[in-house]
Amino acid sequence: MTLLDVDCVTKHFGGLTAVSRFSLSVAPGEMVGLIGPNGAGKTTVFHLLSGFHTPTEGDIRFKGVSVVGVKPHAICRRGLARTFQIVQPFMNLSVLDNVMIGAFNRAAEVAAARRRAVDVLDFVGLGARRDVPARELTLPDRKRLEMARALATQPEMLLLDEVMSGLNPTEIDEIIRLIRQIHAQGVSLLIIEHVMRAIMALSQRIVVLHHGEQIAEGRPQVVARDPKVIEAYLGDET
Amino acid sequence: MAAEALGGLALGALLVVPPFLPPYFLEVLISVMLFGYLGAAWNILGGYAGQFSFGHAAYFGIGAYTSTLLFLRFGVTPWLGMLAGGVLAAAFGLGAGYLSFRYGLRGPYFSLVTLAFAEMLRVITVNTKAVGSSLGLVIPNREAAPANFVFAGKLAYYYVILAMVLAAVWITWRVARSKLGYALLAIRENEDAAEASGVDVLGMKLRAMAISSLLTAFGGTFYAQYFAYIDPTITFGPSVSIQGLLQAIVGGAGTVLGPLVGAFVLTPVSELSRAAIRGRAGVDVMLYGLVLILVISFLPKGVMGWVSRWR
Amino acid sequence: MTADLLLQGIVSGLLLGGVYGLVACGLSLIFGVLRIINFAHGAVMMLAMYTTYWLFALCGIDPYLSILITAPLFFLVGMLIQRTVIEPNRFAAEHNQLLLTLGLALFLENLALVLWQGYFRTVRPTYAGASFMVGEALVEVPRLAACGAAIVLAVVLFAFLRTTDMGKAIRAVSEEPEGAMLMGIDIGRIRAVAFGIGSACVAVAGALVTPFFYVAPDVGESFNLMAFVVVVLGGMGNFVGALFGGFIVGLAESLGATLLPGSLKQLIVFALFVLVLLLRPAGLFGGGRGR
Numbered sequence: 001m002t003l004l005d006v007d008c009v010t011k012h013f014g015g016l017t018a019v020s021r022f023s024l025s026v027a028p029g030e031m032v033g034l035i036g037p038n039g040a041g042k043t044t045v046f047h048l049l050s051g052f053h054t055p056t057e058g059d060i061r062f063k064g065v066s067v068v069g070v071k072p073h074a075i076c077r078r079g080l081a082r083t084f085q086i087v088q089p090f091m092n093l094s095v096l097d098n099v100m101i102g103a104f105n106r107a108a109e110v111a112a113a114r115r116r117a118v119d120v121l122d123f124v125g126l127g128a129r130r131d132v133p134a135r136e137l138t139l140p141d142r143k144r145l146e147m148a149r150a151l152a153t154q155p156e157m158l159l160l161d162e163v164m165s166g167l168n169p170t171e172i173d174e175i176i177r178l179i180r181q182i183h184a185q186g187v188s189l190l191i192i193e194h195v196m197r198a199i200m201a202l203s204q205r206i207v208v209l210h211h212g213e214q215i216a217e218g219r220p221q222v223v224a225r226d227p228k229v230i231e232a233y234l235g236d237e238t
Numbered sequence: 239m240a241a242e243a244l245g246g247l248a249l250g251a252l253l254v255v256p257p258f259l260p261p262y263f264l265e266v267l268i269s270v271m272l273f274g275y276l277g278a279a280w281n282i283l284g285g286y287a288g289q290f291s292f293g294h295a296a297y298f299g300i301g302a303y304t305s306t307l308l309f310l311r312f313g314v315t316p317w318l319g320m321l322a323g324g325v326l327a328a329a330f331g332l333g334a335g336y337l338s339f340r341y342g343l344r345g346p347y348f349s350l351v352t353l354a355f356a357e358m359l360r361v362i363t364v365n366t367k368a369v370g371s372s373l374g375l376v377i378p379n380r381e382a383a384p385a386n387f388v389f390a391g392k393l394a395y396y397y398v399i400l401a402m403v404l405a406a407v408w409i410t411w412r413v414a415r416s417k418l419g420y421a422l423l424a425i426r427e428n429e430d431a432a433e434a435s436g437v438d439v440l441g442m443k444l445r446a447m448a449i450s451s452l453l454t455a456f457g458g459t460f461y462a463q464y465f466a467y468i469d470p471t472i473t474f475g476p477s478v479s480i481q482g483l484l485q486a487i488v489g490g491a492g493t494v495l496g497p498l499v500g501a502f503v504l505t506p507v508s509e510l511s512r513a514a515i516r517g518r519a520g521v522d523v524m525l526y527g528l529v530l531i532l533v534i535s536f537l538p539k540g541v542m543g544w545v546s547r548w549r
Numbered sequence: 550m551t552a553d554l555l556l557q558g559i560v561s562g563l564l565l566g567g568v569y570g571l572v573a574c575g576l577s578l579i580f581g582v583l584r585i586i587n588f589a590h591g592a593v594m595m596l597a598m599y600t601t602y603w604l605f606a607l608c609g610i611d612p613y614l615s616i617l618i619t620a621p622l623f624f625l626v627g628m629l630i631q632r633t634v635i636e637p638n639r640f641a642a643e644h645n646q647l648l649l650t651l652g653l654a655l656f657l658e659n660l661a662l663v664l665w666q667g668y669f670r671t672v673r674p675t676y677a678g679a680s681f682m683v684g685e686a687l688v689e690v691p692r693l694a695a696c697g698a699a700i701v702l703a704v705v706l707f708a709f710l711r712t713t714d715m716g717k718a719i720r721a722v723s724e725e726p727e728g729a730m731l732m733g734i735d736i737g738r739i740r741a742v743a744f745g746i747g748s749a750c751v752a753v754a755g756a757l758v759t760p761f762f763y764v765a766p767d768v769g770e771s772f773n774l775m776a777f778v779v780v781v782l783g784g785m786g787n788f789v790g791a792l793f794g795g796f797i798v799g800l801a802e803s804l805g806a807t808l809l810p811g812s813l814k815q816l817i818v819f820a821l822f823v824l825v826l827l828l829r830p831a832g833l834f835g836g837g838r839g840r
Contacts, residue, residue: 050434076436084434090427101424104417105436113417153436290644292651341827346586346647350777351826357774358819365811476770480655487648520662520766527656534649535638 001064003028003157003188004049004080009058011044011212018044020212021058026157031179031189033203033220037233041212042192043085046159049190050082051075063156076105081155083146085162085192089134095121096130098145102152117152124148124178140171147178157188164195172198200224208232256396264392268464270505271399272457276478277485277497278406279453282413284483285491287446288426290345293352294454294482296334296359297327299473301455302462303363306375309386316387320459324452331451332444339443344429353476360474374469377462387463395464402460403498406453411494413449422446426492454482477523484526488533490542499541504529553685558807559800560686566799567696568754572772573779573791574703575750581723581786582743583635584643588650590751591773592657593630597623597752598764599661605672605759612672613694616756620749627748628741635744636737654773661766672759691760698757703792706750710788719743723786751776775802778822784832794833 004026011019019041026032034042047053049060051072060067067075081102090098099117100110107113121127124144129137137145143163150158160179164172176198183189183202193199199206199220206223208216210232216223223229256264276298284290304326305319314322334355338348364372382390389395413419421442424432433439462468472478489500507529508522515521537544572594579587597619604610604618630653638649679690710716721729722739730736754772762768779798783790798818805817825833 052430052434071438071440072433073436073438076434081436082434084431088428088431088434090424090431092427093423097420097423101420101432101437102435104420108417110415110417110420113420149431149435288644290647337823337827341830343826343830345643347781347826347830349644349647350586350781351823353774354819354822354826358816358823361812361815361819365813480651483648515663518663519667520659524656524659524663527652527654527659530652530655531634531649534641534645534652535634538641538645 001028002026002061003030003063004190005059005061005064006045006049007059007061009045009048009055009060011041011048011053012056018212019048019055022209022212022214024207024214026188026190028156028188029183029186031183031191031202031204033199033206034190034192034209035194035199035206036209039211040209040232042209043161044212045209046082046161046192049075049159050080076153076155079154079156080159081150081153081157082159083143083150083161083163085165087139087142087146089137089142089145089149091135092133094131094133095126095137095145098134099148099152102149105153116154117148120148120152123181124151125174139166140174143167143175144178147182151182151187155187157190158182160189160191160193162192162194164193164198176201252400257393261392264396266505266509268392268396268399270501271396271403272460272464273481273485273505274498274501275399275403275406275460276454276457276482277489277500278403278410279450279457280482281450281486281491281493281497282410282422282453283443283446283450285486285493285496286410286414286419286422286426287443288422288492289443289446290349290483291352291450292349292476292479292483293354293356294450295474295476295478296352296356297331297451297454298458298461298478298482299356299359299363299468299470300327300330301458302468302473303369303375303458304455305459306377306462306468307369309377310375315385316459316463317385320387320456323459324455327455327458328448328452331447335444335447336440339440353479356474356476356479360470363470363474370469372470374467374472375462377466380466387459395460399460399464402456407494407498409449409453414494418442418445423492480526484530486540488529488540490540490545493540493542493546496540496542503541554807555804556684556686558803560683560688561692562800562803563796564688564692564696564799565803566796567699567792568758568795569772569775569779569799570792570795571699571703571754571757572751572776573783573795574706574788575747575754576776577780577783577786577788577791578706578719578750579744579747580780581788582719583631583639583740585635585646585650586777587744587747588647588773589630589653589657590747590776591769591771592654592661593623593627593748593769594751594755594772595661595764595766595769596626596657597755598759598762598768599665600752601756601759602670602672602764605674606670611674612756612759613698616753619752619756623752624745624749626745626752628745630748631741631744636740639740654769658766658769665766667766669763669765671763674760677760689761695754695757695761699754700792702750702753703788706746707788715742719746775818778818781822781830782825782833787832790832797833 002025006022006024009019009022036042048055051070055068062078062080096117099120100113103113103116107116121130124147126144163175172195179202203220206220207214208223208229215228215232216226280294301323304323305316308314308319308322309316338351343351363369421437424437425439425442429439485500486497488504490496507525511521511525576587576590600619601612601615604615605612634653676690680687710720718734718739721734722736775798779794780791782797783794801817801821802814805814
């Protein structure tokens, strides 16, 4: 059974078509990359999957049940979590409190949430900084925090939106390692990324979006050589 | 450890000292408690959930008028009337809150719409003879009748409002340490991130609104019983709304003790200014405005926020 | 409701609506550039009304002529307020900035109460009672003058924003602050100027209404609330919308007064306000910021 089923989804914003007849399936345990030039509609797809936008046409099914019209928090409850392209920490709360908010997705009590949050923080490498206010974190740490908070919700599938942006090569390697560890824990992943080596290294399969439409899909090496894909990236560099 | 000792001492003083206070000071202390109470009630929605209501007078007025009308017209004891007022206010708050939150009103727009709701209630009350219109309602017969929430001296009223304040502080403390408290803080910080992390933003806001409006309404009943007179401007007017939020902001919004501390700071300012410049109404509120500007500019997290930097 | 009452309601509503529009234009401008809802707007109007009163009572200066003094004076007052109170806190949280203007409003309104006490004063120039009939409707000359002047001023302001360099700079900052900064525009100065112009607008509105409105410390409050309603109706930051919104609100209030007894007319305005906030927060004419 597929975990995520995006069925011919279209999204109009007034006169603008952001996403057009987009389909995608993700099986449990897969790590899929979503790439495309700027403005291709990738983040819009994430907004649609996580419930922040509603498709104009088409259906989205998670674990076999439609999530169209379902509120974002309810989708998170069902096991689909996401990060944001521009990180959105709870600035005035501590690192631990930030992650506890995510942990409450499953935990009913403070103590249980705290335990889960501590575990997740150790897992992502922020354990030592748990009492630091989020506003005092560096960007790489904020990215880890964002991922930790999403992981604390105990998702079956995680949507990562450009977690590498703004990071230097060493930091990128660390995040690649972390994502692999997350995957090893059984979490399925759909990753938007511009850093090519990261997406090539991580993805089992890549989907390419351009002007809201899917123009290619397949193994990383195959997609990288696809003339349509090259055209899309080069064509947009004029 | 020092903080707990200080707190215990303060609590002890609040319990034991008042019988020995001269009448004027007792009155001022009652005002402090009432304002602190209203601030604590506002704080749950405003300080913790970050939804700055400028119209909490709506719930205060509903509480005051409900218990008073039930008492005057049907002889229902205000103790029960208080509960009725609270339930009514909570229902109104949930309704207004649901409309506002469901339609995505945030920040200043939420503030404005709450102000509008309170004003609407005031205008309706002014124009409704059955509830006394602008003449208001008087609670006659000040003979002691504790069963009817009427006491002989001010001391009893003091202990009632003290109990209410302690209850409000306790409720705030419990909420802050609970799942609801964490959810509210997340909502305050970043609603979208909270929603994406599994927080039912609408549901949590409504919960905060229910608690906040319920508590505020109880304060309205107390006011009615203590002062024995209410009218639309006193109960539904903007000054009540502002008083509540002022205590919380100055003392520290989003902290357990903030509103009470704020009341202890602001009420003396008000009393001293009125004593210093006699016969000129408005000195105290003028200073409130100044204090608000200064607090926002230099102590945006209020007194408790400043204190916590030293701990 | 008879046709006569209806006509009177329409006339009165439109006349006062023009003034509401001017007040709202100032508020809208301030919001567009500074992104704050200025709770102290009504208080500035009240201060201008007192200034007009004192100029009239002490120096015999006609309220309309005194605008030549009041407008630049309150332009400067507005700039001063912005520089000293608002600008230092421009990075504060949105709700804190709102509280700042609330604090300012409380301070100014009660300063007036302390200084000049609460009783009503009036400015009664010789033409205060002048009026004429349009069909069965009574048109009071001062109200007509106020409405006319308000419209003229709004149009002048509109032209200023469209044609002058300063006006274009203001519009640039309100639409795209970072871009404006990159173009070398002094954002801080624009913000002060915008607040000054907004204050001058509401000050002129205050002067214009003194012949037919009482002067007291709380008079600004009702105009404040009306201005919020108008700005939300017209679209926050939408200038033209503010003027038209003013007419709509004026009409709603006035027609409400013919339909409902007492002060219930305010309900109509508030109900309109709530409905617009809930259903069309970008304003009836759109173009405004949403919630």
